[in-house]
Amino acid sequence: MKSQSFRFLWMGQSMANLGDVFYIVGLISVLYALTESPFMLALVPFVNMFGRFISGMISPLLLNRYPLKRLLVYSQVCKTILLGALSLTLVLNTTPNVLIILSFVLFIAFLDGWAAPASRAMLPRLVPQEQLVQANSFFSIIYESVNLGGWAFGGLLVAFLSGQTVILFTLGLYLIATLMMVGIVDSTPFHRHKSEGRRNGELTEGWRIIWKSPLFRSLHIGIVFEAIANVVWIASILYVFVTEILGETEAWWGYINTSFFIGMIIGGVICSRFTAVIENNLKYVLIIFSFGISIVTLLFGLTTISWLSLVLMSINGILQQLKGIAVNTFLQKTATVEELPKIYALQSALIALLFAVSSLGFGAIAELWDVRITFILSGILLSVAAIYTVIYRRHFSVNETA
Structure with missing residues (x-):
C-alpha cells in the first residue's frame, strides 16, 4: 500500500475518472443546448456503452501483444488527444455536427474499454497478496468519492461556466492522469503471445478462461444476473419511480443517487477496517450480501x-461495495497475471452489452405497466443469483497464484 507505483495508479486513475465525469457532464450540456432533445442525451450513455463493449471484445488481441502499463499510458494519451480535438471542434464551431460529437464519445469509450480492465488487473501486481482486500477497499473508496463529488461539482462548473469550458478543464485532468500512469513501474515479466493466424481463438480466450474454471464461471453467472437486474437504477426508471411512486420532485433522484454513493463509501471504509475478517470469509460475504442486495x-x-428509500439506497450501496470487493479479491487471488486482464476485459464488455439491451427491456416494462414491477423483477433475478451462489458454494475457494 506504500508503493509509489500504487500511488501513481490510484492518483492517475482518479484524475482520469474525474475527467470522464466532467467530460460527460460538459458534453450533455453542450448537446442539450444544440438540440434540446432528450433522445440525443440518451444516445450519449448508449454510444458510451457500445464503444466499451466493442473494445472489451477485441482487447485480448492487445493484451496478448502489449504490457498493461503501455496499454494504460497509450489509452490515456489517445483519450487526451481526442478530447483536445473535441475541445477545438466545440470552440471553433458554434454549431458542431451532433454525429461528429457522438463519434468522439464512441472513440473515447473505445479507448476506455481496455484501460479500465488494465487498471484493475494492474492493482494485484503493485501490492502484496495479503493487502489485496485493503487495496481494493481503498480503490473503491476513492472511485466512489470521485463519483459522488464529480457529478455534483461538474454540474456546478457547467452552471457557472459552460460545457465547453468544463471539457477544456477535463483536458488538464487527462494530462495529469497521463503523467501519473507514466510513473508506474510494473516489474511483472511480460511474454508476448505469438500470433499464428488464429485471431478468432484470441478473441474467445477470455470466454475459455472463465468457462474452464468453476470459480470464474460461477462468479460470472452471478454477474450476468446482476448486470441485468441493476438496470433498474438507470436514470429513466429511477426518475419515474421518484415522481410516480414517491410523489417527489426530480431533486429526489439526486438525493437517492447521493445516498447510494455514500453507502458505497461507507462499505469501503467498513471493508478497510475489517480486512482480515472479510478476507478469511470471502465465500460467506458473497452469499450473505447477495441475499441482502436482493x-x-x-x-x-x-x-x-x-x-x-434513502435509507434503503444507502444500505444497498454498502452491500454492493462489500460484495464487489469480495468478487474482485476472488479473481485477483486466483487468476494468473496473464488471465486477469482478459477476464476483466470480457467482464466489462459483457456488462456493457447486457446494460444496453436490458435498459430497453426494463424501460418498456416501466412504460407499459407499473415501474414497481421492474424492481420486483430485479429482486427476483438477484435472488436467483444468490441461490445459485449457495448451490455452487463449493466452487468459491481461493487458489492463490504467483
Whole structure:
C-alpha cells in the first residue's frame, strides 16, 4: 500500500475518472443546448456503452501483444488527444455536427474499454497478496468519492461556466492522469503471445478462461444476473419511480443517487477496517450480501416512503461495495497475471452489452405497466443469483497464484 507505483495508479486513475465525469457532464450540456432533445442525451450513455463493449471484445488481441502499463499510458494519451480535438471542434464551431460529437464519445469509450480492465488487473501486481482486500477497499473508496463529488461539482462548473469550458478543464485532468500512469513501474515479466493466424481463438480466450474454471464461471453467472437486474437504477426508471411512486420532485433522484454513493463509501471504509475478517470469509460475504442486495432491492421497489428509500439506497450501496470487493479479491487471488486482464476485459464488455439491451427491456416494462414491477423483477433475478451462489458454494475457494 506504500508503493509509489500504487500511488501513481490510484492518483492517475482518479484524475482520469474525474475527467470522464466532467467530460460527460460538459458534453450533455453542450448537446442539450444544440438540440434540446432528450433522445440525443440518451444516445450519449448508449454510444458510451457500445464503444466499451466493442473494445472489451477485441482487447485480448492487445493484451496478448502489449504490457498493461503501455496499454494504460497509450489509452490515456489517445483519450487526451481526442478530447483536445473535441475541445477545438466545440470552440471553433458554434454549431458542431451532433454525429461528429457522438463519434468522439464512441472513440473515447473505445479507448476506455481496455484501460479500465488494465487498471484493475494492474492493482494485484503493485501490492502484496495479503493487502489485496485493503487495496481494493481503498480503490473503491476513492472511485466512489470521485463519483459522488464529480457529478455534483461538474454540474456546478457547467452552471457557472459552460460545457465547453468544463471539457477544456477535463483536458488538464487527462494530462495529469497521463503523467501519473507514466510513473508506474510494473516489474511483472511480460511474454508476448505469438500470433499464428488464429485471431478468432484470441478473441474467445477470455470466454475459455472463465468457462474452464468453476470459480470464474460461477462468479460470472452471478454477474450476468446482476448486470441485468441493476438496470433498474438507470436514470429513466429511477426518475419515474421518484415522481410516480414517491410523489417527489426530480431533486429526489439526486438525493437517492447521493445516498447510494455514500453507502458505497461507507462499505469501503467498513471493508478497510475489517480486512482480515472479510478476507478469511470471502465465500460467506458473497452469499450473505447477495441475499441482502436482493431483499433491499425488493423493499425499495415496494416502499412509498421517501426517507425510507434513502435509507434503503444507502444500505444497498454498502452491500454492493462489500460484495464487489469480495468478487474482485476472488479473481485477483486466483487468476494468473496473464488471465486477469482478459477476464476483466470480457467482464466489462459483457456488462456493457447486457446494460444496453436490458435498459430497453426494463424501460418498456416501466412504460407499459407499473415501474414497481421492474424492481420486483430485479429482486427476483438477484435472488436467483444468490441461490445459485449457495448451490455452487463449493466452487468459491481461493487458489492463490504467483
